[in-house]
Amino acid sequence: MRRKAPCPDRFSTHLDGEGPAAEAAQISRHLSDCGECRRILAELRQVEHALAEEPLPFLPPGFATRVVARSVGRRPVLPLWWVAVPRAWRLGLAGSLVAAAFGGTLLGRVLAPTPAAAPPPVAEIVVALDHPVLAALSKADLGREDRP
Amino acid sequence: MVKADDAGLLELLEKIGRDDEGAFAALIERTGPRLLRFALKMLRDDRGAAEDLVQETYLRVWQARRRFRPEASSGAAAESFLFTIASRLCLNRRRLLSRRPSETPLPEEDTDAAAAMADGGASPLDRLIDRRFRDALAEALSELPPQQRAALLLRAMEGLRYQEIAAILDTSPGAVESLLVRGRDRLRRTLSRWLGAGKPEERCSKE
Numbered sequence: 001m002r003r004k005a006p007c008p009d010r011f012s013t014h015l016d017g018e019g020p021a022a023e024a025a026q027i028s029r030h031l032s033d034c035g036e037c038r039r040i041l042a043e044l045r046q047v048e049h050a051l052a053e054e055p056l057p058f059l060p061p062g063f064a065t066r067v068v069a070r071s072v073g074r075r076p077v078l079p080l081w082w083v084a085v086p087r088a089w090r091l092g093l094a095g096s097l098v099a100a101a102f103g104g105t106l107l108g109r110v111l112a113p114t115p116a117a118a119p120p121p122v123a124e125i126v127v128a129l130d131h132p133v134l135a136a137l138s139k140a141d142l143g144r145e146d147r148p
Numbered sequence: 149m150v151k152a153d154d155a156g157l158l159e160l161l162e163k164i165g166r167d168d169e170g171a172f173a174a175l176i177e178r179t180g181p182r183l184l185r186f187a188l189k190m191l192r193d194d195r196g197a198a199e200d201l202v203q204e205t206y207l208r209v210w211q212a213r214r215r216f217r218p219e220a221s222s223g224a225a226a227e228s229f230l231f232t233i234a235s236r237l238c239l240n241r242r243r244l245l246s247r248r249p250s251e252t253p254l255p256e257e258d259t260d261a262a263a264a265m266a267d268g269g270a271s272p273l274d275r276l277i278d279r280r281f282r283d284a285l286a287e288a289l290s291e292l293p294p295q296q297r298a299a300l301l302l303r304a305m306e307g308l309r310y311q312e313i314a315a316i317l318d319t320s321p322g323a324v325e326s327l328l329v330r331g332r333d334r335l336r337r338t339l340s341r342w343l344g345a346g347k348p349e350e351r352c353s354k355e
Contacts, residue, residue, distance in 0.1 A: 009329045012325070012328050012329040012332050012333075013325055015332075016303065018309070018310050018325070043343040044332050044336055047285070047335045047343070050282070051300065051301065052304045052305060054185060054189070055185075056182065057185055057188060059176075059177070059180045059184060060199065063203075064173040064176040064177050065173065066203075067176055067206045067207070068172050068176070070203070071172070071207050071211075086197075086241070087196060087197060
């Protein structure tokens, strides 16, 4: 005859040895009678072992040295909201800023109005009109215009 | 959980509190691989992101080095200190929450491998099967909500107790128990073809 079954949700706690002793005893008694619950517990154990056996990765060469140098250099730590932004987005944002700055400069140069040639200073005009060669030319021109 | 090298860890943190860079490098060498493994599993095996996160964790450890009091702490607390920072950085990453669970079933060939494993796996294909099972496990793990994933990893890989996990995840031991129950149950159901030869689940009769 089967004993009263514990809730399968309690198997997780039983697996970790975190539940009360009385409950652990009740589960153990039930397991001795119930193949289905034994199977569930065995599967939970399998998953747990597979996770626990995950191999430790290697740190990249020079990782510790780089981190120490960066930390001791007192570089300000980035705020959490910035860290939360995925790396690709951060790179994209940086790229967009560079592109915007470059494009803006280029566009500014293309669209800027060409400065009009400044009229020569009045003093220079006076001096030019007083020039003997110019004066002679002007007289010749005037003479031609006067002709019918 | 108190490990044999906990005293060494406390000593390192004490030295780091006195700005000892050598001790800081030693701490990174000693605890870095475990933090990296945790970060990898939390960030769906994205190596670049995981390394960034571990680096960020140690930067924050250095910043907070004077706030940690080794004389009032245990080695377990020293580890919790590291995993608390790493977990919070992981959980703050929005992309953990953004990915939609995939509905894609395993390819047909995986069904054969699953059947072989369920039969006892005593074949030359053992390694291949093991690799496929690990891939399936990683996929199933990545589908879990981040808090469930963190609780499972801290329990299974780091062997932390509910109380310690609760402190790291800033929640109660009861909530940790609930996270573990739901996370394990979901993994078990997702991986059922690998674990239980795909037998339909019977109901446990209660008296």
